[in-house]
């Protein structure tokens with residue numbers, strides 16, 4: 256990939272996760288990063304991670320200096336931020352919005368005619384190269400723009416192109432999903448502590464169990480139910496635990512969690 260400058264308007268948690276992932280993957284040097292944020296704390300943290308050279312005083316400076324401009328504010332600020340920097344945008348730039356719910360129509364209207372826009376839903380595991388992301392192309396974005404975004408996101412995890420209407424469901428599943436799974440990990444660890452394990456050991460075993468099970472699904476390609484059957488001995492320990500999960504509605508709770516998060520994403524539009 257040719258040398259490029261990647262800017263972030265909004266230097267919060269998701270911007271930091273993406274920037275760190277891009278730098279770790281060698282897609283950009285710290286000198287190729289730009290960021291602006293009204294929060295001195297967020298900007299200071301960004302500078303701690305990537306060096307003081309990345310910070311800029313205004314969103315416009317970031318837009319002017321960036322080839323790829325990530326808009327990484329909360330959804331309610333996306334249109335006003337783009338209106339603010341609109342004069343610095345043209346067909347040679349690529350605008351990438353990561354905001355939940357904010358539609359391509361709104362982003363494109365705020366960015367201006369002919370500005371290539373891609374709407375992305377990333378997740379925080381991009382920080383450690385294990386992101387699960389999806390993206391949809393705006394009307395002025397070509398396959399080449401899609402390829403650039405796929406290459407960036409591919410360096411920090413998996414990237415799937417989808418039709419825009421699917422992005423609310425993606426948000427409910429993989430955007431918000433890490434928070435659901437952290438709750439699962441915490442609860443597994445609590446179960447371990449209840450059964451007598453020291454907290455630190457329980458926390459380590461819980462996280463590795465979730466990571467290992469996910470890797471089994473991804474690497475074997477087996478259906479999760481088949482993998483579950485391979486753990487479950489007749490009359491054994493696992494079926495005793497699974498019966499409790501069914502009684503307490505784990506499946507339904509997770510289905511409802513993803514559905515509620517997807518619904519909320521649609522509401523944000």
Ligand SMILES: NC(=O)C1=CN([C@@H]2O[C@H](COP(=O)(O)OP(=O)(O)OC[C@H]3O[C@@H](n4cnc5c(N)ncnc54)[C@H](OP(=O)(O)O)[C@@H]3O)[C@@H](O)[C@H]2O)C=CC1
Pocket residue numbers: 264265266267268269270291292293294297314327328329330332336353354355376377378379430431
């Ligand atoms: N966190 C996550 O797991 C994911 C988040 N997203 C999306 O990413 C976006 C950012 O989320 P997240 O990183 O969690 O949020 P954060 O609040 O951590 O980061 C947003 C940052 O934008 C700053 N900001 C506010 N107004 C402006 C402005 N006018 N110009 C420049 N910066 C501004 C905020 O400053 P201040 O705090 O002072 O307002 C804050 O530091 C959201 O749209 C969210 O939907 C998508 C996928 C996953």
Ligand SMILES: O=C(O)[C@@H]1CCC=N1
Pocket residue numbers: 355426430431
């Ligand atoms: O909670 C949120 O709204 C954001 C979007 C997906 C994950 N975090």
